[in-house]
Amino acid sequence: NLPIAIVSAMHEELGALLAQMPDEQRITVGGRDFWVGHLQGQLIVAVLSRIGKVAAATTATVLLERFGARAIVFTGVAGGLAPDVRVGDVVVATRLLQHDLDASPIFPKYEVPLTGHARFAADTEISDALAAVAADVLSDPVTLLGEKVADDFALDAPRVHRGLLISGDRFVSTAAESEALRHALPDALAVEMEGAAVAQVCHDFGVPFAAVRTISDRADDAAHGDFTRFVSSVASRYSLALVSAWLAM
Numbered sequence: 001n002l003p004i005a006i007v008s009a010m011h012e013e014l015g016a017l018l019a020q021m022p023d024e025q026r027i028t029v030g031g032r033d034f035w036v037g038h039l040q041g042q043l044i045v046a047v048l049s050r051i052g053k054v055a056a057a058t059t060a061t062v063l064l065e066r067f068g069a070r071a072i073v074f075t076g077v078a079g080g081l082a083p084d085v086r087v088g089d090v091v092v093a094t095r096l097l098q099h100d101l102d103a104s105p106i107f108p109k110y111e112v113p114l115t116g117h118a119r120f121a122a123d124t125e126i127s128d129a130l131a132a133v134a135a136d137v138l139s140d141p142v143t144l145l146g147e148k149v150a151d152d153f154a155l156d157a158p159r160v161h162r163g164l165l166i167s168g169d170r171f172v173s174t175a176a177e178s179e180a181l182r183h184a185l186p187d188a189l190a191v192e193m194e195g196a197a198v199a200q201v202c203h204d205f206g207v208p209f210a211a212v213r214t215i216s217d218r219a220d221d222a223a224h225g226d227f228t229r230f231v232s233s234v235a236s237r238y239s240l241a242l243v244s245a246w247l248a249m
């Protein structure tokens with residue numbers, strides 16, 4: 001009986017879920033705490049990767065080699081890039097790309113050298129299930145967050161999007177930079193700092209991977225403040241609702 005891994009970068013993104021694991025056992029490897037226990041009757045290992053691609057890849061490798069994870073699901077927040085991807089929406093990745101990887105002219109821009117891939121596919125079955133669950137969770141933001149918080153964030157009919165998620169070692173916090181990313185990668189829905197790195201590791205090991213991210217900001221000049229407000233109050237409620245509804249399926 002091998003565990004499913006649930007990963008977020010920061011405690012603010014996974015705290016509510018960790019609080020719901022009744023029987024967890026903590027195992028520390030590489031300076032990270034891995035919480036092994038149950039959620040919705042399923043064996044899981046939950047961990048905070050810390051921020052950035054290297055931290056995420058290290059964590060993924062430990063999950064696969066040390067814990068035998070049979071799938072990895074990354075959850076947390078992301079900055080919206082596509083015009084209709086708004087704060088409070090959810091993005092389920094179909095493919096993931098590292099936007100700051102460029103070994104050209106030796107390899108095509110964005111391609112991970114010697115893999116032949118720039119865009120790593122997420123597992124279809126898990127992603128389909130997460131998208132179905134997300135539509136359900138978002139259909140009732142008041143149950144998810146309470147009336148006052150849903151109101152504070154002006155969550156008006158939040159939506160689920162599926163498509164390209166991009167990752168890089170940069171918090172995108174200017175309109176100029178998000179515009180440059182939209183121009184370079186017009187099909188990118190959202191940007192974060194870990195997903196594509198974990199997708200690459202899971203590809204190497206042949207283990208299914210999926211990413212579900214809530215939009216905390218628009219990766220623009222207001223991103224810093226919007227991100228901080230979102231992660232400090234609601235991010236981990238989304239993660240818990242999405243992951244626990246998925247595990248209960």
Ligand code: ADE
Nearest residue numbers: 077078079171172192219
């Ligand atoms: N995660 C959430 N918002 C982000 C942003 N604007 N840039 C990078 N990662 C993020």
